Amino acid sequence: MVATGNGDPVIRLTVTGGVARIALDRAAVRNALPVGAWHDLATAAAQVPEDARAVMLASDVPGIFCAGADLADLARLSDDVAARGTFREAMRAGIEAIAALPMPVVAAVEGGCHGAGVALALACDVIVATTDARFAIPPARLGIGYPAPDVARLVARVGRGQAARLLFTAAPVDAGEAQRIGLVDLLGEATEVVAQIAANDAAALRLLKHAITDPASPNHDRLFERSFASARFAKGVATYRKP
Template identity: 25%
Template sequence: MKQARIFGGGGIRAAGQNGIGALIFDNPTRKNAITKAMWRAVPDALDWLLEDGQIHCIVMTGGGQKDFSAGADISEFATERATAVQARMYEAENSAAFTALREVRIPVIASIRGACYGGAFGFAAAADLRIADDTAVFSIPAARLGLAYPADAVADLQRGLGSQMARHMLFTGAALPAKELLACGFLSQVVVPSALEGAAFSLAQTIAANAPLSVSAAKLALRASESEDENLLTEAAVLGAATFESADYLEGRTAFLEKRPPVFKGE
């Protein structure tokens, strides 16, 4: 078990238990708005969760019981994003956080309730799987603020939402309910509020019980396919081939023949 640890001045909380990590935007008095310190902290929090190899799936959510996150903390913009130079630096830190989440080697599940706006929507789009409750509302207000959304995050949105819905949300800044994002395939499931935490962690438990090398190989192959990156595709093929010689492959075959649940160790 990994003891809980805070990052980004307390705005990011991470913890792990029984193979499942939690990454929490923990600023509930401001609808879990993401401060500059929190943006910077996301890669470090992810590194900490993965450092001992015991975490096999991450659930990302918001602190409190109301919101995933209202996105970047606009109250900081007058000091942290006032000039073009500052804005470019701020966006670079946004992109670094999205990249860290997108490229983490294990699956990430976004568990979403209430507000999921702007940069928080970007985090949800960078996740592998997304579950929401029926209070969730999604919006990308960049066009209403006179800003451009980071290009790498736009690519995630297009993959998750589809071309037409991504355009609709980016061009209009409209707020849409969870049922509409379920319909376009951005969400895999919408549940009642009382069932959200259980649904997210049940999915995480299922993933964490599977062979870690197999799941990581699958995630890398999906990334390679989506990005059409030949180097990633080669890396994914190498990682996939390594599973054939793994102890987990032997354990999987043996458990199947013995009619028992396998116990995988990621080796």
């Protein structure tokens, strides 16, 4: 399945063996996403099958994850006041659609990850980066801000001090430094992590993600207790039951 942007496909969705792969594909501008592509990202997320056990957010362009928002779109915002809200809402729709997926989402970061690309990775549950990955959040250099929900996710991941450093300096960090400060969880190939996740029970994965993202939910205890009725649990403990 493919969600298309204006003209050539920008966001691609494929599903294989219980794993949904959402890929960015706009090589000419290093996967910088225009307004329409953010909406297509939300559409792709909505098309992920309910029984998918994991989602991998990746790039089909070698050497780059995402250069952020399309600079052509950003340039128009200087004079087009009405377009500012349209741009903000489109970007928010795409990022929050990824964050709202009920199954685990792994960001596979290869090469550059800049600006809104970092916000997109932050919407995922696990960030896996190759050793050539580089991260930068440059809005301070451009004279603009960064959306509050994305700042909040950054602070939650790396702490207030490191978040301030990344935002205030706009300086890039390499994969090793990103892992050291907690922006990246693992260095290596995301496909291995996704395969490990997908080997587990789909319902259990959803329940565990629910507990991580909403630990105060009043339904969690009930859902936890109900999980003991699952067929996978029954099969797993069958050998321990007394005849």
